[in-house]
Amino acid sequence: MxxxxxxxxxxxxxxxxxxxxxxxxxxxxxxxxxxxxxxxxxxxxxxxxxxxxxxxxxxxxxxxxxxxxxxxxxxxxxxxxxxxxxxxxxxxxxxxxxxxxxxxxxxxxxxxxxxxxxxxxxxxxxxxxxxxxxxxxxxxxxxxxxxxxxxxxxxxxxxxxxxxxxxxxxxxxxxxxxxxxxxxxxxxLYIEETENRYFDKMRTVLFDQSNYEYALNNAQASGSGIPVGESEQEKLKREEYLLWERKNAKVGGAPERDQISAGGQNMIAGASMQLNDDGTLQLEAGGAYQLTADGHYLLDDNGNYLLDSKENYLLNPDGSYQLNPDGTRRLNPNSVAALSSGGAHNLKSASNLAEAPLSVKAADLFEQMGFEVSKLSAGDADLLLYKDNLRYIVVIDNDEFGTITNRKIEKAIDAKNHYKTDFGLFISAGDMTDEIQDYANRNNVKIVYIRKAE
Structure with a gap:
């Protein structure tokens, strides 16, 4: 040649x-x-x-x-x-x-x-x-x-x-x-190399995004505002997982490692909702709530779950929590009174929302959790949420207890991309398969499952 x-x-x-x-x-x-x-x-x-x-x-x-x-x-x-x-x-x-x-x-x-x-x-x-x-x-x-x-x-x-x-x-x-x-x-060979370069780039982008989000969440949880270095991430993740495993030992086991995070995302990831007999909507217990020393969820006098927030507890001058003799954090009396009277941190919707649409109930619930909620009327999504520098788009499945399909998840993905949010939330009471769950997770769409009260 x-x-x-x-x-x-x-x-x-x-x-x-x-x-x-x-x-x-x-x-x-x-x-x-x-x-x-x-x-x-x-x-x-x-x-x-x-x-x-x-x-x-x-x-x-x-x-x-x-x-x-x-x-x-x-x-x-x-x-x-x-x-x-x-x-x-x-x-x-x-x-x-x-x-x-x-x-x-x-x-x-x-x-x-x-x-x-x-x-x-x-x-x-x-x-x-x-x-x-x-x-x-x-x-x-x-x-x-x-x-x-x-x-x-x-x-x-x-x-x-x-x-x-x-x-x-x-x-x-x-x-x-x-x-x-x-x-x-x-x-x-050219087509194969082009596809490999594309998938390598996508894997790199997704990996970097995952590392950045994890480091950012850890930094926000620590209050430093500085992303954690990659060399420290695995150590923090392992220690955090062991802590959660110890806390949840008496309440059904520890959550999956990918469900451990902080900030607003922790209030949503792996969460589910309960539709009560009176028509009200309630967010079930999850990683965003305070646990007692024996691993149980801490409740107020009305049986509501207490958010893991410093606003609910008494603090020392150095900013640390005041502790009870049994090692639990001392509750702030003002917060207890506010919770008992149906204040801002009450996780149950008010009784006058019993006949309201599901989107109104969800908006009320997210507002009580501290999210900035914007109602959308374009028809492609229902709510726009903001908290802890993260933006969420909410799509509610109006097909009551219908099956969750790829088409419905694609609607949530399209809405997330259209509004350029960090995550998408799809609220539904329908049945779903593992493939649907994986498809949603790959596209940063969290499925919030609604079940009827037993």
């Missing part, structure tokens, strides 16, 4: 090349044109296909991503068969009649030789006719065998700009077959 290194770009390598001595035909908008290229080399690399005419010093290139389709057409060369048969018949006739031809040539050549016709001259000329017949026979065999050894192939391809190109190639069958397979392999 010739050296084409001076024509190659960065990270580009030659896969195959072939010479063509024919007409390159291309058409555009049904207008045909042609350009004669003598002994042009067609070079295939891992990034492009280009034709190089060294004599005219011009080059035409096609990027592999611009090639929409390609095909091959083999043209039978009947001319070689016909010429081979004609030459073979001529050789046979000359060989059979070599004596007669030698006799007549001897008579004609007597004038030039200056001798009379005799047997010696006839024998010499007859021998020459045999040699001529052998030469013609060899040419005939070459013409016949070239039909089987050589191919005249049309390589056609269509590019993104709508043009159709045809390259008329000549060469050995094995050479053209190798070039044909190299073109197909190059296109397949």
């Amino acid at each position: 010739a050296n084409f290194s001076k024509y190659l770009g960065k990270e580009e390598r030659v896969l195959n090349s072939i010479d063509m001595k024919d007409e390159t035909v291309w058409s555009h908008n049904n207008v045909a044109a042609s350009e004669y290229k003598s002994w042009t080399t067609l070079v295939l690399t891992n990034k492009r296909l280009f034709s190089l005419n060294k004599r005219k010093l011009n080059m035409r290139e096609f990027r592999l991503e611009d090639i929409v389709s390609s095909g091959w057409t083999y043209r039978p060369q009947w001319g070689k068969i016909l010429w081979g048969l004609v030459l073979l018949i001529a050789a046979a006739l000359i060989y059979i009649n070599s004596g007669t031809i030698g006799y007549y040539l001897a008579q004609y050549g007597a004038v030039y030789f200056g001798t009379h016709t005799d047997a010696e001259v006839i024998a010499m000329l007859s021998q020459w006719m045999v040699y001529l017949a052998v030469i013609i026979g060899i040419l005939a065999l070459i013409s016949l065998f070239s039909y089987f050894l050589l191919k005249r192939t049309t390589f056609s391809m269509t590019t993104k700009d709508g043009r159709e190109y045809q390259f008329l190639l000549r060469g050995r069958r094995s050479q053209i077959d190798d070039f044909r397979m190299a073109v197909q392999d190059a296109r397949d």
Whole structure:
């Protein structure tokens, strides 16, 4: 293979090349044109296909991503068969009649030789006719065998700009077959490498986003406002998980590690809602609520779960919690009074919302949890939430206790992308499969499940 290194770009390598001595035909908008290229080399690399005419010093290139389709057409060369048969018949006739031809040539050549016709001259000329017949026979065999050894192939391809190109190639069958397979392999390899680069980039983006969110949540929980370094993340995650495992040992086990977080997200992740018999909506206990030393959820006098917030407890001058003799945090009497009278941190909706739509109940509940709630009327989503520098879009399934389908999750994903929020919440009481749950999680959509009170 010739050296084409001076024509190659960065990270580009030659896969195959072939010479063509024919007409390159291309058409555009049904207008045909042609350009004669003598002994042009067609070079295939891992990034492009280009034709190089060294004599005219011009080059035409096609990027592999611009090639929409390609095909091959083999043209039978009947001319070689016909010429081979004609030459073979001529050789046979000359060989059979070599004596007669030698006799007549001897008579004609007597004038030039200056001798009379005799047997010696006839024998010499007859021998020459045999040699001529052998030469013609060899040419005939070459013409016949070239039909089987050589191919005249049309390589056609269509590019993104709508043009159709045809390259008329000549060469050995094995050479053209190798070039044909190299073109197909190059296109397949390019598509595979492009997909791999895309998925590698997506995995990197998702991984970086996950690390950033985890570090940001830890920083917000610590109050420092500085993201935690990657080297400390795994240590913090492990310690936090062990703490949760110890706290939840008596209430059904520890949550999954990916459910452990802080801030507003912790109030939502892995949560579920309960629809009471009176029509009110209640957020069930989850990771956002305070636990006692023995692992039970801390409740107020009315049985409401207490949020894990400093506003509900008495603090020391240094900002630490005041503790009871049993090790639990001392409640703030003002917060207890507010909770007992249905204050801002009451997790149950008011009784006058019993007949209200589910979206109104959900809005009231999120407001009581400290979210800034905006009601949407465009129809693509129901609520827009904001808390702890995180934005949520809420889509409520109005199909009461219907099955959760991909189409419904896609609606929440579209709404999240449209409003450019950090997370999407899909509130529904319908049944769902593990595949639906995984599909939602991959797209940062949290499913909040509603169940009826028993």
